[in-house]
C-alpha cells in the first residue's frame with residue numbers, strides 16, 4: 001500500500017492507472033471504524049484499484065466545532081486499510097488542499113443545505129462539497145463510496161454530481177451500527193461510558209418513529225417527529241436538536257407520510273453531537289442500517 005501526501009504525487013500515481021482500470025474511492029476523515037471499513041470492503045470487491053483518503057477538512061467545521069479535538073490515529077488507520085487491500089491512501093495536509101490563494105468554493109443552495117444539518121451547521125455542506133469535488137478532481141474515481149449514515153451529505157454530493165455532470169458513480173451503503181444500535185461514528189470516542197449508553201436513544205427514537213410511521217400513515221409527519229421527540233425526552237443525558245421527516249433527495253419537509261422518506265435525528269450527548277437516520281426507500285422497504293453482531 002502506498003501512502004501519498006502531495007496532490008502532485010497523487011495525480012501522477014492516478015495517471016499511471018489510465019486505461020480500462022476501474023478505480024474506486026473512499027473519502028474519510030480518519031479514526032476509522034467498521035462503518036468506514038464496510039465502504040472499503042465493498043470498494044475492494046468492485047474495483048481494480050482502490051484508493052482511500054484521510055483528511056480532516058477544516059472547511060466543513062464551524063468556528064465553535066470540534067476541528068481541533070477531532071480524534072486521529074493515523075498508524076492504526078493505515079494498518080486497517082492495508083489489511084483490507086487498499087492500494088493507495090491519500091493523506092494530504094491542509095496546505096496541500098487549501099494552498100495560499102485558494103478562493104473558489106462549491107456553494108450548494110436551497111433547503112438541501114439550509115435545513116436540518118445545514119441549519120445547525122451553516123457552511124458545513126459548502127465545505128463538504130468543495131473538498132469532495134477537489135478530491136474527485138485529484139483522484140478521478142470511477143466509483144465513490146459514501147455512507148447513508150450521513151444522509152444529507154449523500155443528498156448534497158448526489159446533487160453536485162448531477163449538477164456538474166461529474167463522471168463518477170456514487171455507491172451509497174447502509175449505516176453500520178454497534179450491537180446495541182448506536183451508529184458507528186468517530187465522534188463516539190468523545191462519549192463517557194454513561195454517555196455511550198445514553199447515546200443509544202437516537203436509535204430507539206428512530207425505531208419509535210418508524211413504528212409511528214407504519215401505525216398512523218394517515219396522520220402525517222408530525223406524529224412521527226413527536227414519537228422520536230418523546231423517546232429522546234426519556235433520556236436526560238440527551239438533548240434533542242431536531243427530529244424530522246424529510247424527502248431524501250431535496251431535504252424539504254414531507255407534508256404527508258409516503259415513500260421515499262427520511263427519519264432524521266440530531267442530538268447532543270455530553271460533548272458529542274450525534275446524527276442518525278432511517279431511510280424509507282421508494283419501494284417501501286426500510287434501510288435502518290446494519291447492526292454488527294456482539
Ligand code: AMP
Nearest residue numbers: 028029030035146147149150175176184
Ligand atoms: P467521515 O470519516 O465521518 O467523514 O466518514 C467517511 C465516510 O464514511 C462517509 O461517507 C460516511 O458517511 C461514512 N460513514 C461514517 N459512519 C458510517 C457508518 N456508521 N456506517 C457506514 N458508513 C459510515
